[in-house]
Amino acid sequence: MSENVLEVRNLRAYYKILKGEVKAVDDITFDVSKGEILGVAGESGCGKSTLASALIARKPPLHYISGTVKLLGRDIINMPNEEFRKMRLRNISLIPQYALDAFSPTKKIREFITDLVRDHGVKADRKLMDKVVERLQLVNLDSSVLDRYSIELSGGMKQRVILIISTILDPEFLIADEITSALDVSSQRFVATMLANLRDDGIIGSSMFITHDLSVLYQIADRILVMYAGNLVEIGPTDEIIKNPRHPYTRALIASLPQVGVQYKDHRLTGIEGTPPSLLNIGEGCRFRYRCPYATAKCEKSPSLERVDSQHQISCWYWKEIESDVSA
Amino acid sequence: MSVPSSDSILSVRGLTKVFSSGVFRRTYTVAVKDVSFDMKPGTILSLIGESGSGKTTIGKLILKLIRPTSGQIIFRGKDIAEIKDKEQLRDYYRKVQGVFQDPFATFNPLYRVDRVFNVVYDSFGYDPTNKEEKIRQVLESVNLDPDRTLGKFPHQLSGGQLQRLLIARTLLMDVDILIADEVISMLDASTRIGILNLLVDLCKSRGMSVLFITHDLNLGYYISDYTLIMYKGRLVEKGDTKKVYQNPIHPYTKMLFKSVPDIHSKWDRNEEFLPEHVVQEVKEFYSENAGRGFEEVEKDHVVLFSDL
Numbered sequence: 012m013s014e015n016v017l018e019v020r021n022l023r024a025y026y027k028i029l030k031g032e033v034k035a036v037d038d039i040t041f042d043v044s045k046g047e048i049l050g051v052a053g054e055s056g057c058g059k060s061t062l063a064s065a066l067i068a069r070k071p072p073l074h075y076i077s078g079t080v081k082l083l084g085r086d087i088i089n090m091p092n093e094e095f096r097k098m099r100l101r102n103i104s105l106i107p108q109y110a111l112d113a114f115s116p117t118k119k120i121r122e123f124i125t126d127l128v129r130d131h132g133v134k135a136d137r138k139l140m141d142k143v144v145e146r147l148q149l150v151n152l153d154s155s156v157l158d159r160y161s162i163e164l165s166g167g168m169k170q171r172v173i174l175i176i177s178t179i180l181d182p183e184f185l186i187a188d189e190i191t192s193a194l195d196v197s198s199q200r201f202v203a204t205m206l207a208n209l210r211d212d213g214i215i216g217s218s219m220f221i222t223h224d225l226s227v228l229y230q231i232a233d234r235i236l237v238m239y240a241g242n243l244v245e246i247g248p249t250d251e252i253i254k255n256p257r258h259p260y261t262r263a264l265i266a267s268l269p270q271v272g273v274q275y276k277d278h279r280l281t282g283i284e285g286t287p288p289s290l291l292n293i294g295e296g297c298r299f300r301y302r303c304p305y306a307t308a309k310c311e312k313s314p315s316l317e318r319v320d321s322q323h324q325i326s327c328w329y330w331k332e333i334e335s336d337v338s339a
Numbered sequence: 340m341s342v343p344s345s346d347s348i349l350s351v352r353g354l355t356k357v358f359s360s361g362v363f364r365r366t367y368t369v370a371v372k373d374v375s376f377d378m379k380p381g382t383i384l385s386l387i388g389e390s391g392s393g394k395t396t397i398g399k400l401i402l403k404l405i406r407p408t409s410g411q412i413i414f415r416g417k418d419i420a421e422i423k424d425k426e427q428l429r430d431y432y433r434k435v436q437g438v439f440q441d442p443f444a445t446f447n448p449l450y451r452v453d454r455v456f457n458v459v460y461d462s463f464g465y466d467p468t469n470k471e472e473k474i475r476q477v478l479e480s481v482n483l484d485p486d487r488t489l490g491k492f493p494h495q496l497s498g499g500q501l502q503r504l505l506i507a508r509t510l511l512m513d514v515d516i517l518i519a520d521e522v523i524s525m526l527d528a529s530t531r532i533g534i535l536n537l538l539v540d541l542c543k544s545r546g547m548s549v550l551f552i553t554h555d556l557n558l559g560y561y562i563s564d565y566t567l568i569m570y571k572g573r574l575v576e577k578g579d580t581k582k583v584y585q586n587p588i589h590p591y592t593k594m595l596f597k598s599v600p601d602i603h604s605k606w607d608r609n610e611e612f613l614p615e616h617v618v619q620e621v622k623e624f625y626s627e628n629a630g631r632g633f634e635e636v637e638k639d640h641v642v643l644f645s646d647l
Contacts, residue, residue: 195389197614200598226600283529
């Protein structure tokens with residue numbers, strides 16, 4: 012028996028539009044082990060939300076090209092919709108981006124919860140509601156929020172309610188897409204910490220935490236997966252990725268992060284020149300090569316995922332050379 | 340109330356804005372209360388606060404988009420409330436301009452970039468003979484290639500490029516004051532640093548004064564010479580950026596610094612952290628220090644010790 016909750020192998024998920032195919036997730040391979048929080052980082056349009064959709068939403072215009080996804084040892088890509096429906100919320104749960112704005116304005120929170128669980132074949136009885144109230148206390152909300160409308164709650168409170176609702180059936184795997192992005196810094200810390208606490212308390216098994224903000228990932232993720240233009244460029248333990256990044260993109264991304272203690276007068280940060288390529292009908296080759304200072308003709312061919320060590324993998328032709336170049 | 344210092348271009352004194360709402364306009368919201376600060380040439384001030392703290396309202400008040408309930412905004416020795424006619428207002432906008440958060444929503448999707456710039460240029464009644472040259476010049480100063488930009492529609496440009504265009508638009512005028520309200524919060528990490536550096540360069544080379552409104556403490560530290568911290572409509576702490584960040588005094592400022600994610604230190608997961616606690620902490624802080632009001636704790640570092 013493997014200890015992996017999720018196994019993704021060579022996943023390709025494209026969007027089909029009139030002009031061709033948008034290769035938003037292209038050949039991605041990774042695992043999520045039991046009890047782990049895997050952070051997924053990348054800039055807008057890099058395919059991180061598509062990756063989440065590919066795992067759970069299964070709707071056109073997104074369609075699969077190839078690859079396998081196993082959740083708890085079961086192939087979820089070729090699973091019939093009816094069967095997959097039974098796994099949702101119980102085994103795999105998603106907090107989509109902008110979930111904050113997805114509450115019905117005419118329903119009280121209590122009604123929203125009962126409708127949701129009933130939809131998944133669970134009776135919203137006394138026992139379940141007691142559990143909801145108990146969980147709400149974990150996020151410092153009292154039961155009175157159940158009788159309020161969503162407009163009466165602040166953004167931070169709504170996000171806490173969402174965190175509780177989507178984990179109410181104790182899913183083995185939770186996908187959290189940009190759950191801290193629309194929040195104030197104080198709520199951001201609370202919600203992110205809460206997610207880690209839910210994991211520690213065994214309420215959720217593992218989680219995939221998607222955000223553009225590497226500094227939040229550094230706080231709670233065990234490992235970080237960095238995406239660029241639909242490709243996985245680097246994956247490894249959090250401290251390794253942040254303190255010792257190897258891929259030229261990860262290096263540049265971390266170097267561009269402003270931090271308390273760094274002021275323009277003392278140290279001028281640099282961004283990355285140019286913009287990511289369009290993913291429409293994109294061809295062979297490393298997709299970072301247009302912006303990469305180390306790119307050569309060799310980068311016209313796609314690099315494969317290589318192991319730096321047992322934990323750390325990277326997709327770059329020149330990572331060894333860059334390594335010695337930087338340390339020299 | 341202190342006298343505006345001589346070297347500031349714009350001084351805000353005791354600024355207060357109360358919004359009224361409800362059927363009989365009897366519900367009042369104090370958005371900004373008794374705020375004072377100075378803007379000096381060639382410096383960047385960051386105005387930091389969470390949502391609902393009133394930071395955008397201050398920007399709008401300075402841009403004369405809304406009227407203050409009380410207090411003054413003095414630009415070059417003159418209260419802007421005295422601006423009455425259109426001509427005077429246009430003169431004011433030649434000197435004071437704003438750039439906002441969402442570059443995708445700001446542009447008319449049917450206008451090409453050159454048309455946007457022409458309209459702005461014409462409406463301010465500048466000399467039409469060197470219009471084209473001036474437009475090309477401002478685009479170059481924000482590191483955009485005029486030939487590759489002017490004929491394009493907004494949807495053909497990236498967020499970073501659009502935000503540069505908006506900054507370029509303000510440079511058509513000879514601005515003294517730039518209000519930058521969350522200008523980079525919608526941009527990616529790798530592109531936003533370019534906009535920050537651009538603002539620093541323009542500020543220093545043109546002697547502009549920038550009010551950089553943000554919720555992001557890391558960005559505020561990087562870009563600003565001076566920091567203003569807002570909480571529930573009040574300026575609770577202000578001063579030299581390094582001093583405020585190294586020695587925060589107000590409980591709200593302390594809480595902000597504790598929650599900012601940083602790649603050098605991790606949050607203490609064992610520490611009980613609740614954003615709600617700060618309300619009580621501030622209350623206690625004010626009652627312990629009752630009657631003190633604003634006090635200078637060190638040179639260029641002022642803290643609000645009690646809410647009078």
